[in-house]
Amino acid sequence: MAKVLTSKEENYAQWYNDLVLKSGLAENSAVRGCMVIKPYGYAIWEKMKDELDRMFKATGHENAYFPLFIPKSFFSREADHVEGFAKECAVVTHYRLKTDEENGGLIVDPEAKLEEELIVRPTSETIIWNTYKNWVQSYRDLPILINQWANVVRWEMRTRLFLRTAEFLWQEGHTAHSTREEAEEEAMRMVNVYADFSERFLGIPVLIGTKTESEKFAGAIDTLTIEALMQDGKALQAGTSHFLGQNFARAFDVQFTNKEGKLDYVWATSWGMTTRMIGALIMAHSDNHGLVLPPRVAPIQVVIVPIYKGAEEFPLISEAANRIKDHLTALGISVKFDDRDTHKPGWKFAEYELKGVPVRLAIGPRDIENGTVELARRDTQEKRVLPQEGIEGYIRELLDEIQESIYQKALQFRAGNTHRVDTWEELVDVLDHKGGFALAHWDGTKESEDRIKETKATIRCLLIDGEEEEGKCIVSGKPSHRRVVIARAY
């Protein structure tokens, strides 16, 4: 087979882009920064959505839908929020086009100018808290536990498929509570849901921590994050959960009567995960042959490829393939029997390798004679010839084994790429030559953090289960009580 992908070692960014395009996940559109998510990519997103949605509902949340547009003035209400979000955005100024009488085509109708511009939502705290205002009078109306599945737009100058696009798909949870404690618990509960989803479902191990003041969400008191490590040694923020305090309740005047009969502002959280996670999924596991998908998120878990020369050989092969397919389907496993006669087996092998299908079965005339089947694992590329009899039970267990094995491999990679550094020189050495997470002492000041940022790395998070340890800040030498996680990041 001709090599379809640039290798990771040669050019990681090119490898990633090739892979997204050639495996049929997504492509760029005619609109700058906006992507087309193709059926295979969208099928992965659907799997992720279904699982996350199930987890949100299991923790008491309901879905709802709020407007795409937000009045410009709403952004100015929360002082920090406006700085973070209202700048690079899509602005709707008019509501009508008209025929250009002189030159043909269409022009914006100057008569149809909006009194107040509308912003295509970059995130929905403002419009949602403006709505909650009418829903909350008393503590009996709380908590409100709502999630929204939606598209959002942030005008990015430099975009990359899935990782950074002007429009992306996400979910945003927005909850309202009567006490600070309850809101803090909610923010922690949801970052744990994200971590669980990422590790158990996507096979991506994550660190859970809080962001520094300069890295937190614009409008939050605290931002909790999960941080994953990609195979090129860069970190990726994979989901965030914010404790918003009473900031948005104050901005939109959302007060309630508490159990003591006193008026108070409502406590808030918000939390989100996006199609960016598909980028993380790709970069965490895939290799130079293509995608490696953990079975739980794979749209096709098993593919069956028939191998035959004469057309007379096909009926028996097809019968065996369909029997195995039916048995696997009955076990809830998604199977594709690729019986197209327009492509050769070798082409199909390369295609499903590229698409990351976890298990491939090949059945030829000799297998029919012997009652066997050839099984290939995508993750390890191991092949075995096995009896057809009982293959379904074997595959069911194998899929669990592959899921676990992919996770363990990523976990080992992270362990091998996490470095304790005690001096500035060690940090720079790790960033420039090794990559991965650097664990270092930091004095907690903005000055030292800014100095770290000059290396193009950032403090990814302060681990929530980080150990206490006395040490000295690698920048200032001042005392520090625990290490923080530093890395270059996507």
Add this chain to the structure above:
Amino acid sequence: MAKVLTSKEENYAQWYNDLVLKSGLAENSAVRGCMVIKPYGYAIWEKMKDELDRMFKATGHENAYFPLFIPKSFFSREADHVEGFAKECAVVTHYRLKTDEENGGLIVDPEAKLEEELIVRPTSETIIWNTYKNWVQSYRDLPILINQWANVVRWEMRTRLFLRTAEFLWQEGHTAHSTREEAEEEAMRMVNVYADFSERFLGIPVLIGTKTESEKFAGAIDTLTIEALMQDGKALQAGTSHFLGQNFARAFDVQFTNKEGKLDYVWATSWGMTTRMIGALIMAHSDNHGLVLPPRVAPIQVVIVPIYKGAEEFPLISEAANRIKDHLTALGISVKFDDRDTHKPGWKFAEYELKGVPVRLAIGPRDIENGTVELARRDTQEKRVLPQEGIEGYIRELLDEIQESIYQKALQFRAGNTHRVDTWEELVDVLDHKGGFALAHWDGTKESEDRIKETKATIRCLLIDGEEEEGKCIVSGKPSHRRVVIARAY
């Protein structure tokens, strides 16, 4: 109980609006014409989505996602399409805001003007066909059978919750085929999927027909429609499926090599159903007490209300309620046990009546003594006392009976409100005094159709299974070979 709703007879439009607001389905937002779909309304949409998505996949379709924004110039490519769609729309002209140094707040940054304006999609034929162009070379690349779940925006001046909103949610199928016949079959297949969904799932009987030239989709050769009848005698277009011919393929230059090795333009269909169907669902079945939801689309199918005076009575009631709940849940029935002590049973009865929960169970101390439960049907408001023993099996069958009964009632209503009219006077009499569908002969000319439109009614469709019958056009007296369906409509 105080009356919560304006009655249908008193003011139908007000009844509808009251019902949407008070049953907690949706409300207006701070953005003109955009609604907030509240959790209960969104739960209905999720049920509809899940069922439609299952039906689309069962007919071979996959989901994908295309950009929210469409370059302005794309609309001018297809001559009819531009007339129908590019006029009343949300236009993005800038991509940045900046702080207003003089007055505070935010202003649009004049430096950040887009070279070409972007339109928030009112429908996606143009951006999708511009994408398909790169996907199709040969007949082997066809068919493409793709659906998209998305939000769209059409700038409406007069809006009504669900029925007509500036932003709404929908699905849009966009398929590409190598032959005219195959595309026509697809368009017919999908209008039948819509009809089946509407009748079997929502309990709304529909007529299937084609639109006239003046009523068809801008850019289509033929538009197939399903038309439902609301309780006020007005029609509602509930879903459309378009045979687009080669119009969009020509506009975006999408050619393929056919089996004979010749270049040809690709054949297309598109089809859509929207959150408007929630409006149809409400208006088809509900009454002056509130929503009446067919069991298959009801977020809560059974509610259990405990009735007790002393707290000591509660444990046994709760035990019985939870036992029934568990049994029903095991049968796949969604049950809510409302054990809140903050609201009285009478309040809860009215609340679930308003929310249209198909079956209500009440359990009091006497029921505990007698091993009984009181069951109330929402649609007929009948009540019966039944033994707890075996209640699950009874309810399972009852839910099917209610589903069928709601459909039959709507079918009878339509039969009683469908009128054969043979003269202009009869048509006007039906429209002004009876409402419903009028079946009349029409000569097929635009002139006669325009005259009909002066009554504020429209030709809803030409039935696909309409009988041949010789007659005279009610406008011109000219010969006609079959009747068309005329009604005032939403």
